[in-house]
Amino acid sequence: MTTNTQAQHWDIFCAVVDNYGDIGVTWRLAKQLSAEYQLAIHLWVDDLASFSHILPALDPSLPQQMFNGVTIIKWDQPLSIGYTPGAVLIEAFACDLPQEVFDQIENCRQQDTFISPLWLNLEYLSAEPWVEGCHGLPSLQNSGLKKYFYFPGFTNKTGGLICEHALASERDQWQSDPQYRQQLFAQLGLEGISDADKVISVFSYETQALTSLCQQWSQSDLNIHALIPKGRSLNCLASIFGAELEAIQAGQAIQYGALTIHILPMTDQDGYDRLLWSCDFNIVRGEDSFLRAQWAAKPFIWHIYPQEEDYHLIKLDAFMQVYCNNLSPEIASTWQALNLAFNQGDTKRVITHWERLNLVDLPLQQHAKQWPIDALIDADLARRLVQFVKNR
Structure with a gap:
């Protein structure tokens, strides 16, 4: 050699x-x-x-x-x-x-x-x-x-x-034209999603906090679409799906009040990036999805992998302190409390903080857009x- x-x-x-x-x-x-x-x-x-x-x-x-x-x-x-x-x-x-x-x-x-x-x-x-x-x-x-x-x-x-060098420009081009989002949804077999509807992607571990959020979303004044792949996120919705859970297949859509739950097929990494870019809010887990949610420039919840003695909550807090460094105390405390409640599986507090999130939705979106620029240094x-x- x-x-x-x-x-x-x-x-x-x-x-x-x-x-x-x-x-x-x-x-x-x-x-x-x-x-x-x-x-x-x-x-x-x-x-x-x-x-x-x-x-x-x-x-x-x-x-x-x-x-x-x-x-x-x-x-x-x-x-x-x-x-x-x-x-x-x-x-x-x-x-x-x-x-x-x-x-x-x-x-x-x-x-x-x-x-x-x-x-x-x-x-x-x-x-x-x-x-x-x-x-x-x-x-x-x-x-x-x-x-x-x-x-x-x-x-x-x-x-x-x-972070790939061309990622930000590709994301901005994608998000500038709603047709890209609709084309992606069509490719994934997702129907009935209008531009005015709220779309949330879900890729989490099992937690009853997700069940509570789905119940809350089902009572919304807006149409909400939760995009969930088969696996750990879907498994914790047994109380919603009942005995039908095992038979559910990718491509199905289940109506639950104002909430439509779409069962996603697995996708490659480029496809997952575009999915995150196309949603209004993303719930992600692990490390790869967590970082890609940040590059999507959209608000998100990070469901961090549970560790002994709740050490994962220390890691979560460390990130939240960095992420919220330039946020106003009101916005920061709301977003932090939502993430903590979701990670602790707190079914009551996660609903309370989700409702409060609507009050800071616009500035949080603006922060999510600026964050990738600041984070890359x-x-x-x-x-x-x-x-x-x-x-x-």
């Missing part, structure tokens, strides 16, 4: 933990690094079946295939496709790399032209203040290699946020990552 070839070759390993969250982040990063920096990205994934839900053209039975310029390799044990070291080795979210990786690096060290790959652990996104102090720190491993901890974040002392994650590698 020549050093020039090695320099253009990066490996990313991803163990799929929560169906779509981890692979959602790494797939977006891999695509952007390939498209915008002409890097030869090898994305190793241990669960291609889950991956195929957000990349429908992917064949889970194939050991290797290419999409968007990225070579996708099945990460099985032992590796059926040999690992060849490149310039960068990224383990996504502290996944345990296979021993074959380190064995091959050791074998290649005997070559005069070989340079050991820069080893990075891509951490989860957090707005907590301690992230700044830990970003970029090295740790010497038993293999003799240094591993650097790369923390995405919301300040210029962190690794930044994943001077560079996105991919650009900072490439520079981080060059500096070392």
Whole structure:
């Protein structure tokens, strides 16, 4: 292997933990690094079946295939496709790399032209203040290699946020013409949605707070459409659907007073972005959807993954403090209280704060539009990552 070839070759390993969250982040990063920096990205994934839900053209039975310029390799044990070291080795979210990786690096060290790959652990996104102090720190491993901890974040002392260079202009063009929204709804088989109706996308974990909101929406003076895929969000609406829940299929629409619940088909990442752009409000979970909701420039609720001793609420509060930094106290407290009530499953308070949200709807929309501009600061994650590698 020549050093020039090695320099253009990066490996990313991803163990799929929560169906779509981890692979959602790494797939977006891999695509952007390939498209915008002409890097030869090898994305190793241990669960291609889950991956195929957000990349429908992917064949889970194939050991290797290419999409968007990225070579996708099945990460099985032992590796059926040999690992060849490149310039960068990224383990996504502290996944345990296979021993074959380190064995091959050791074998290649005997070559005069070989340079050991820069080893990075891509951490989860957090707005907590301690992230700044830990970003970029090295740790010497038993293999003799240094591993650097790369923390995405919301300040210029962190690794930044994943955002493609053309995303904002594509979103603005989409949102400037209502026809795009109607065309998307037609493609998804969603009928009966007028431009005057309120449209809410829902991609959450199970919570009775969602059931309460649906009951509240059903009594609205406006027509409300909730767009929900089959899965965890839909499962917590058993009290609404009853025994029919198991038989519900994508494409169905269920009338519930003023609320129409549309069952969404799964879509790829570009399609999900456009869905978020097309809704008036988005309820999202995990990390990938959470960030894409911010780039959609629409108000949202973040249903963060529950952790022991309610540590997830500390992470939620840290983000809300950053997000609400330039908001008036009235707007900030309303939005924060709504997010907290939803995450705590508080069925009464979530309704109260949803009703209060209407009083601050316009300024909250204006803030959501300005936020993506403020959040990116001077560079996105991919650009900072490439520079981080060059500096070392």
